[in-house]
Amino acid sequence: MAGAQTTAAPTAAAEGDERPDKVELGVFGGGSFFQQVDKGLGTKHVSGGAAGFRVTENIWKYVGLEQAFTYSVNNVKFLRPVTPGDTSFNYGSRIYQFSLNPVVYWTPAAPSSGRS
Secondary structure, eight states: OOOOOOOOOOOOOSOOOSOOEEEEEEEEEEEEOOOOOOOOTTTOOEEEEEEEEEEHHHHSSSEEEEEEEEEEEEEEESSSSTTTTOOOOOOOOOEEEEEEEEOOSSSSOOTTTTTO
């Protein structure tokens, strides 16, 4: 009499995706809000918007890399002229920000085969 052979069916990971993402893409937007400065020439940055995108690469078990680009517009106003009677000036201010950051995962990513 031959014994029955049992095989365990593959089980899915208890939490999260069976195959974690190697690359994550995202877009974001928001605003920046400033107060008036009364000292010196009396400048004020005009409140404006910001938008950008982010790419995260999950290339190691505990460490990833995140790159981002942000574009924002915040014009600056000189509220008091340098000499009395002069006109006050406004200048356009555009900010282009690039960043590269490490990402540390305290829990390792699930293996891509789905096995624990």
